Amino acid sequence: MNFTLYNMRRQALNWLLPKRCFQCAKPLDDDRGPICKTCHPELPFQDHYCTRCGQNFSANTDYCGHCIKTPPAFDYCFCPFKYESTIKELICKLKYREHPELAKVGASLLARELIDNNIDSPDALIAVPMHVSRLRTRGYNHSALIAQNLSKTLNIPTLDNALTKLRKTTPQARLSLKQRRKNLKGSFELKKIINAKSVAIIDDVVTTGSTAEEIAKILKKNGVDYVQVWGIAHTL
Ligand SMILES: [Zn+2]
Ligand SMILES: [Zn+2]
Known part of the structure; x- marks a missing residue:
């Protein structure tokens, strides 16, 4: 990334704080994130x-044994944090305790790590969709809120309403890997033509990657060459 672009992104990051x-x-004593200099490390x-x-x-090595043997449909995954302590608290509040405003904090933390690690920018971002009945109960899609905030900071468009979740599925946390794959099969549908060649799927937490796998397969069938997965945390 060139220096001017890097500084522009830094300034945009301040907007999120x-x-x-x-x-x-x-x-906050630092202009680089929603966590202070003392707490950040x-x-x-x-x-x-x-x-x-x-x-x-x-x-x-770069790849784990599983990915060497059976690589996933997506090409790159970036989740800078483990799902524990402050990060777990942030995500739980955002998701289950009606704090949609925390999407800004999560997006800011993720944006800072994306910039610091010089992660390639995709042409577009796509949030993991939520089934309409769950959206009605919660009132917002936390992944879409993270994607919207990232979009403003990183100046990458979001593919809104491009993907839909066709049916309500059992929450993934209760299922084994095999059950997760079966649970999600055929549960997403593309509603629009995608013109982007590279896309990042945005989620709050990545666990087995089954959701990202299902979405990446759909994107690749529809002309996307390179699929990244960006999440705040990875549970494994
Ligand atoms: Zn602090
Ligand atoms: Zn792997």
């Missing part, structure tokens, strides 16, 4: 992860 640290509530960063599926693993 809340005034107080999400962890300690002290006024304490965040549960992923130390070594597979760049294909995002899973934490210890071997000194």
Whole structure:
């Protein structure tokens, strides 16, 4: 990334920032994120992860054994944090405790890591869709809110209403990997022609990657060459 673009993104990142640290509530002393300088190093960063599926693993290679044998339909996965401590609290509040405004905090944390790690920009972002009945109950799609905030900061368009979730599925957290794949099969449908060649799927948390796998297959069948998955956290 060239220096001017890098600085423009830094300035855009400021737009996202809340005034107080999400962890300690002290006024922010740094213009780079929603967590202060003291708390930032304490965040549960992923130390070594597979760049294909995002899973934490210890071997000194880019890809985990599973991705070497059976690579997923998506090409790259970036989830900078482990799903624990402050990050877990942030995501749980955003998702289950009616705090849609925290999508801004999550997007800001993710944007900072995307910039610092010089992750390639896709042509477009696509949020994991939610079934209409769940959307009615919750009132908002947290992944779409993260995508909208990222879009403003990174200046990448979102593909709104391009993908729809056809049926309500059992929450993935209760299922095994095999059950997750079966649960999601045929549950998403593309509603619009996609003109982008590279797309990043936006989710809050990536677990087994089954949701991203299903969406990536659809995108690749419809002309997308390169699919990334961007999440705030990875649970594995
Ligand atoms: Zn703090
Ligand atoms: Zn992997």
